[in-house]
Amino acid sequence: MTVDIKANGSCRQIPFNKVHITDAFWTERMKVHQDVTLDLCIKRCEETDRIKNFITASKGENKGAYVGRFYNDSDVYKVLEGAAYSLMHQENKELEKKIDEIIGYIGSAQEENGYLMAYYTVEEPEGRWTNLDRHEMYCGGHLIEAAVAYYQSTGKRNFLDIACKLVDHYMDTFGPDKRNWVPGHEEIELALVRLYEVTGEEKHLRFAYWLLEQRGKGYGSNEGDVKFEPTAEHISHPEYYQNNVPVKDIEKVVGHAVRAMYLYTGMADVSKYVNTDYEHALRRVWDNVVNKNLYITGGIGPSKKNEGFTVDYDLPNKTAYCETCAGIGLTLWNARMSWLEGHGKYMDVVERSLYNNIIAGWALGGDTFFYVNPLAADGTHNRKPWYNTACCPTNLCRFIPSIGQYIYCIDNDEVVVNLFIDSEVEMAYKGHNLRLIQETTYPVSSVIKLRPEYEGKEPVQCRLRVPEWCNSFTVQVNDKEVLAPVTNGYIQVTCENGQTIELNMDMPVRLVLANEKVTMNEGKVAIVRGPIVYALEQQDQDQPLADIKIPSNALFRVSNESIGGLPKVICYSRDGQKLATCIPYFTWNNRGEDAMQVWCVEEKAESLYY
């Protein structure tokens, strides 16, 4: 297999530690992460022996001594990743000491040959690399991500060395002239690219690419070498593992949602550095996900059965799975697509998932979590303080502090503004230092002001995303209208040092009529304002949720009363009846157990034109 390393792409990411978030909404969310969620996740990892397992493993095989699910290492890694990000935002010697201690345990659990997974070392050393579906490389991938994050945060190599040694073990075991392997839960691929980005070692990149290329070639094709035992599911449901077709031939999203997202993320990551033939597959599957399999909340994966996809337009509400991790995966993938292709539609998906599905998984108080994020509930679905399979809490733990990286990037000498979050960013721009100040209360309001402080003499070329939800807006630079067209979801605006760009979008509350192909939502509407999908909780209503009908000519008031930092919306009929009080979907189930719905029956007003 030849690997054609390509020149750097046109897009330069801005790491989140260069971005200072001053946003009212996100500052509060990140404070909750820092003050509550991070500590809580570390504590839970301790309480559940997730950390102790490494200590146990450091002593070698000891059947029966491992506690919990076989993939529990991964939670520790994600929490450490989150902790590393937290350190970038705020120095914390005590936390750093704690992390170093945990890294010590992890290192002690690594075997001589580099192998590292507490479960197998303790319980089943003979079973290593025999079952694709036991998350060995999934755990490894998260270890790598955490190690890279900690290295970037502190400059310390302690964790990174463990990661490199682990990867060396992978590459000693698998590869073009060795065994093949198709990880049952993707993650390693994207992690290897992150590792490549700090080590600069092409082997890390090549191995990621090689792993991707093994997919879809059928189990058993290499049986002589491969010492794994496919389960019946493996053979009958290769879709579940995205192992049904070679990745370049992917047409439709299949199988487990998180796995699919991590796969596409890895494909996009590899494509950043290698000339692959993945481009068409990624675009095709993106169309399939976004146009036929995406909940309005940015959630994906309707089915509990496979934690994933079924058939196009199958988007039930109450039984929607919409795993929090899948939303995060969707965001990871779409951010990569955005950087790769420079089209705003990818950041539209990021925004949709971020402000709705993802943060719904996280209580406003930061101390309980949803694994599953349905769009309707009967009052028995509640956030929990932890899960045996704790992927979602720990994924939030590492994701939330990293969102700064999605706000800006530089592409073709243009400063790209992807998310509207009050913040300041510093970057090198055409050889000079550029400080860009973004002022906004978005998504409370939809006015965005951008002011560059630039030492260079040239004008600063900006590209502002115009979100899909927006259908009319104005842009001006110091009161001068900019009429450039929106291309690929962005408008180009040029300004000088000290000038102000003002983007002003019309952001009415609007009724979104369900796509007619989604039969379960026939005749239903959702209440949406800007990127925020609203939901109705029973406690706010005067009548049973099922009886509430939203007239097509309903009148909405954006209230001064807010929840989770965003306004409630009150819906009236034209004759002054208060029909519903709506809260941002992500804030539901924060005031006790309750019934909830996003989609409401529409009542067609007898009107020719409304």
Place this chain on the structure above:
Amino acid sequence: MTVDIKANGSCRQIPFNKVHITDAFWTERMKVHQDVTLDLCIKRCEETDRIKNFITASKGENKGAYVGRFYNDSDVYKVLEGAAYSLMHQENKELEKKIDEIIGYIGSAQEENGYLMAYYTVEEPEGRWTNLDRHEMYCGGHLIEAAVAYYQSTGKRNFLDIACKLVDHYMDTFGPDKRNWVPGHEEIELALVRLYEVTGEEKHLRFAYWLLEQRGKGYGSNEGDVKFEPTAEHISHPEYYQNNVPVKDIEKVVGHAVRAMYLYTGMADVSKYVNTDYEHALRRVWDNVVNKNLYITGGIGPSKKNEGFTVDYDLPNKTAYCETCAGIGLTLWNARMSWLEGHGKYMDVVERSLYNNIIAGWALGGDTFFYVNPLAADGTHNRKPWYNTACCPTNLCRFIPSIGQYIYCIDNDEVVVNLFIDSEVEMAYKGHNLRLIQETTYPVSSVIKLRPEYEGKEPVQCRLRVPEWCNSFTVQVNDKEVLAPVTNGYIQVTCENGQTIELNMDMPVRLVLANEKVTMNEGKVAIVRGPIVYALEQQDQDQPLADIKIPSNALFRVSNESIGGLPKVICYSRDGQKLATCIPYFTWNNRGEDAMQVWCVEEKAESLYY
């Protein structure tokens, strides 16, 4: 017939001479009226011998000497009405002298017994009151309206006395114990109520009511007394004249559009002062007109054949008749309904018709006119400087200077703001003088500020219309949120002297999907912003109108470039293609002969949610 005169209703109108319009949009329109249209209409009435006909008539029968259509007197009256209004806005001794001169001619044409219609006096004295369809009382109605206006404007009775004498003649000839009569073209009914309002003579009101009550009882029921000759049309098409059912039993709008509107206006006017049983009929027919027979432009009457209505949902575009006068009639009626019933939906219709259909009939330069206002044109439909049947230009001539009366009224001690027009109004309010200042650039923007200057101590109770097009807004009084519901199309807001009410409506450009029952517009959308319906003229486009498709996810820019005082709107595809440049519908055909369309083929974007 007993007439049950009722107590004054709760609604007090504010005459337009108490309203000082300072609005950028309407000030310009009214200047054009004053400087161009009024003079032009007087001149045309002279050039076409419409005024000379009165002089001819003053000499008695003189067959062959009458010039023009038999109903041409009415045009002179409407122009005089417009001139009278103009004098209220601005003193003009020269104009007043000219009006007095014309009134002199009119007076001289009045016969001994009060009869006044130049055509019959000159050409066919024996034919008087023999044909319901010869507009005798229609002309009389317009005479009355002009006379009342001139009396109100100048305090002079010269014209009013002519009107009273004419009405005495009507009442000498027709009435409960005399002949019956069903005017073929309504107008007299509403005019008699206006007369009653200045004379206070109940007989004027009673006669209006009596005329309305004659309808729908069949021709010939009173044949012994009635000396008219119904034409074949009369007998076979009583709908054309709204003579098919007693007015209290009206269910659906039928026949000639202007006549129907003037009838309903008269019914509403009479109902203001008399306990009638018209209420349900008016509401029924309003529903029928507005929900099944109203063009998006506020035009009515699809058919050229009867200048009126056909069947529900028959709303063709290119052959739409939508006579300018019918739009004015619709406005007259709906304003009355608004004052009678206090529901905002009526002023929604006024606003729709006013900003679209009505002013479309009038070139921006004020010197040419549309009689017919189609919603699509192939480039052969142009405004003309005059028409042989000049009802539309002269109707505009009298209507435009009177719009101030539709902005405010007082209802149940509430100051009602019906239209958003930058203006000041003075009125008595709870025994003190109230000056209300409205500041807005509506419909360029949608922020409305209201500031009362009030000498009384009590708070000022206001009721602001929330237009049907608006589905989300905020109201505050000095930055304090008002969350009162919208009832009957209005929000109640209480404020003190010197406080400011701010109404802030979301006013995005939006696509209005045609009602599916309007088969000719299947799959088509109109581009609308606030109350303004946009149109596409061929000259602004890069491709033939017929080829332009508007995607459901189109992106709109409200341009700084304006036409007729309102911004152009530019429509782009999401990939940056400029698809169309749109102008306010009313401004079309102001830059030369051109093809035009309002409804465009929609291209459904492949998206689950947009």
